[in-house]
Amino acid sequence: MAPKRASSGPAASPAKSQAGKKKYHNNAENGLATINPPEIVETKPTSAMMEKEKKKQNFIVRTVWTVVMMIGFFVFLAAGHIWIMALVTAVQILTFKEVIALANEPAREKKLPYGKIINWYFLATTIYFLYGESVVYYFKQVVLVDYYLLPFATHHRFISYMLYIIGFMIFVSSLEKGHYKFQFAQFAFTHVTLLLVVVQAHFIMNNIFAGLFWFCLPASLVIINDIFAYLCGITFGRTPLIKISPKKTVEGFVGAWISTIVFGMILSHFLIKWKYMVCPITDFSANAWSGLSCEPNPVFVKQTFAVPSFLAKLVHRTTYEIAPIHFHVMVMASFASLIAPFGGFFASGLKRTFQIKDFGDTIPGHGGITDRMDCQFLMGFFSYMYYDSFIATHHLRVGSVLETAIQSLTLAEQMQLVSSLHKYLYNQGYITEEALECLEKISS
Structure with a gap:
């Protein structure tokens, strides 16, 4: 006798299917047919989906805060x-705070006295010295004639040195x-931080004194380079650039260099048309609507x-008019592209040393101030050195003459100088005889 087939076997399937159809037909005739709702399957979010959503949220936050x-x-x-x-000073202090915090954590664990106080004391002393140097240099004609400021101006360096000695x-x-x-490691770390952060950032302040162009352009070049390094890297990047930053590629590095030069030239073309950008600072109350006017530096004037x-035949001309600043912009753009990024690489190495992702969370989506300023400090320092070496016009300033007269002449010689200057102005027709007599009475 042949063995019975299991009801669950393949042969049973057609019969079961026909029976199911017949049962459904009878129920339909009796109005009893029901349609089962589709079964709802709950799906739990996978780690990939969560990671994608996290990146999306981070991108939105990052974009909003960028704007x-x-x-x-x-x-x-x-x-x-x-x-x-004031903005540069705030960035300077916050960056110091973020970097020095890396060393402050172990100090708190060891409960050492004065650790944090000493760091902030040295910061205050350094800022006093650097800012005082700039104010005395650029505004001698103001501080040297003030009764209360004169001692601080003439003895500024000695006062700064004594403040350091106290620390x-x-x-x-x-x-x-x-x-x-x-x-001693903490002491060294504090001084290196002061050098790389506070001192370098201070030269950005000197750039502002020379004219906002020398502040805006270098900062913009770094930002342009950062943007195009990312875009060129994700588009063409294949070859790793440096081990400390595995995501950086040679293609992105070179592409950003070319792009920074092009966009830097375009940006400078518009900036030099605005006197507010090219005029050195003479009045702290000036703003974009003050109508600043000055004799621009020769590099801003077309020559x-x-x-x-070998190019004359291609362009069909033998001469060309252009402002020399554009040639300088090419140099500065090259520094912003080829050398300034090493400030970022240095910061990456420091973060890896202390095993942290960002220096802080001051800026949502961007990390800390230091994460955004690591290249800017290097660029700002270079911009000042380049400007002072190749662009600045070193004319004799009123402040310099006044400093020499105050520090090198006796009181009698100073009075003689004032009297001679009054007579010169009278002889040139700039003041009247009555005014001369009045000034002579005051001097005597």
């Missing part, structure tokens, strides 16, 4: 030089047995250049 920072920057820029300097003595007094190596012979 906020850009608007804020333009508001400060239009408000005037003093507000821009040095506090540090030595705080040394504790068993922690010498750690405390006639001879076209090289």
